[in-house]
Amino acid sequence: MLRIKNLSKIFHKDQPDEKIIFKSLNLHIQKGEFVTVIGGNGAGKSTLMNLISGSMFPDEGEIYIDNTDVTFMPEHKRAKFIGRVFQDPLKGTAPNLTIEENLSLAMLRNARRDLAFGINKENLAFFKDELSKLNLGLENRLTTKVGLLSGGQRQAVTLLMATLIKPKVLLLDEHTAALDPKSRDKILELTDKITKDEEMSTLMITHNIENALSFGSRTIMLKHGEIALDLKDNDRAQMDQHKLQDNFNF
Amino acid sequence: MGVLISTCAQGLIYAVLALGLFITFRILNFADMTAEGSLTLGGSVCAVLISNEVNPALSILIAALTGSLAGLITGILHTKLKIQAILSGILTMIALYSINIRIMGKANVSLLGKNTVFKIFKDNQISNFVVGFVICVVLLEILNLFFKTRLGLAIRATGDNEQMMRAQGANTDFKKILALMISNSMCAISGTLISQSQGYADINMGTGTIVIALASIVIGEAVIRKNLFLYKLIAVALGAITYRFIIFFVLNLGMNPSDLKLFTAIVAAILLALPNVQKVIQRSVKSVKN
Numbered sequence: 001m002l003r004i005k006n007l008s009k010i011f012h013k014d015q016p017d018e019k020i021i022f023k024s025l026n027l028h029i030q031k032g033e034f035v036t037v038i039g040g041n042g043a044g045k046s047t048l049m050n051l052i053s054g055s056m057f058p059d060e061g062e063i064y065i066d067n068t069d070v071t072f073m074p075e076h077k078r079a080k081f082i083g084r085v086f087q088d089p090l091k092g093t094a095p096n097l098t099i100e101e102n103l104s105l106a107m108l109r110n111a112r113r114d115l116a117f118g119i120n121k122e123n124l125a126f127f128k129d130e131l132s133k134l135n136l137g138l139e140n141r142l143t144t145k146v147g148l149l150s151g152g153q154r155q156a157v158t159l160l161m162a163t164l165i166k167p168k169v170l171l172l173d174e175h176t177a178a179l180d181p182k183s184r185d186k187i188l189e190l191t192d193k194i195t196k197d198e199e200m201s202t203l204m205i206t207h208n209i210e211n212a213l214s215f216g217s218r219t220i221m222l223k224h225g226e227i228a229l230d231l232k233d234n235d236r237a238q239m240d241q242h243k244l245q246d247n248f249n250f
Numbered sequence: 251m252g253v254l255i256s257t258c259a260q261g262l263i264y265a266v267l268a269l270g271l272f273i274t275f276r277i278l279n280f281a282d283m284t285a286e287g288s289l290t291l292g293g294s295v296c297a298v299l300i301s302n303e304v305n306p307a308l309s310i311l312i313a314a315l316t317g318s319l320a321g322l323i324t325g326i327l328h329t330k331l332k333i334q335a336i337l338s339g340i341l342t343m344i345a346l347y348s349i350n351i352r353i354m355g356k357a358n359v360s361l362l363g364k365n366t367v368f369k370i371f372k373d374n375q376i377s378n379f380v381v382g383f384v385i386c387v388v389l390l391e392i393l394n395l396f397f398k399t400r401l402g403l404a405i406r407a408t409g410d411n412e413q414m415m416r417a418q419g420a421n422t423d424f425k426k427i428l429a430l431m432i433s434n435s436m437c438a439i440s441g442t443l444i445s446q447s448q449g450y451a452d453i454n455m456g457t458g459t460i461v462i463a464l465a466s467i468v469i470g471e472a473v474i475r476k477n478l479f480l481y482k483l484i485a486v487a488l489g490a491i492t493y494r495f496i497i498f499f500v501l502n503l504g505m506n507p508s509d510l511k512l513f514t515a516i517v518a519a520i521l522l523a524l525p526n527v528q529k530v531i532q533r534s535v536k537s538v539k540n
Contacts, residue, residue, distance in 0.1 A: 079418060079419030092414055097410060102407075108419075113403075115400070
């Protein structure tokens, strides 16, 4: 599903402050796989997300989504394959538009933005249905401006928007880090439910080692731009939080 | 009564400009300085066409197209060449100064004795009002409908949260360019109406009009505080008319006309700062209570 081949990314190339993020990264994620990504600051986690989503281009290497080469495809074009949730809950929604307008925009991800009416009445029932699954009471507030919602509510809407049209790859960039504990649990629970989809591959960056092991089916640890640890199946089941923490620190 | 109607008529003409700036300033969150240039561009293109006996309505249409070209250039400077928003607008605006003189061949073109859209009725004031009203309402309704379409919604969201729109697969550069084109064609239309109603186009007719439009927008927002998009547009148009009445009032009180720009700038600054000042006051009141 997602294949990364010999990826290299260097910031400030050939300058005194040159920083090599990735030298030659290889990663292959299967269809339906849910991979959690851990690693210290500067390990390249966010850069990896940015390279996959196209908000940054690599210096070398290739990225394939479902056998399509997206390495240098513009961000907005490859967005039809990719759903994204950012760390900052304010980044994923348009605050001055209503919930129904935001969701309508998400429904148009693969459609032409033409002169048809922006809000399709036929979609409203579907929106209500999906919103009610969030259990936040938002299904009755379709015409509320998103800017009036709390961070947790906005992140829930963002998660919904990212997956309303099922993407091939879902990228979650520390999407619970800025939330209070209660909202965080809620969003993680929703994430778990949404990622059960067998057609969609998920990459979730997290700083919480416990979550990294309890969610998803595979855990990778990035260190100095390399995959220092790749845990699946049995290895992963036998790994516990403390052992992983020790690995993290060495 | 006559004064009332002519003030309203003036306000309606400037309402078109204010609506244009509302698109960039409020919807796109883009301080577009092109407006002053494209207003003069519209005024001069229209004046030259009309003085060459072209149909006034057709002249307005052509002028609107040239205005959209000005917006296109600003948009390309900003999105493709990565020049700061405000600077892109200033560059186009300055370039338009020379272009406008080229178009007119001199610093001003008179429309004396020529046919204009305002010559439908015998009475000058009434036709100014009626024509201004019809044009303003039609444009307002077109904008209202447009910003409810998928494309319009995408433009609003681009101004609101560009990163999100890219993540949702929208070509945000295109959305910005399009909004700038629409906005500047509105400014040009306003320019055509100004030159037709005052009977001449002048190279300096655009100077200071951005501040007038901003003042109109903030006055309108202070008066009508509804969230519905249509009401926001109506608020801007009413703001433009209200602004004309304020000007009429202070001139009657004996203000020197050359002080008007200073007055307008102060009014706009106060109204723009008001929401923040209110917040600070509320906060300090709270902290005193605590």
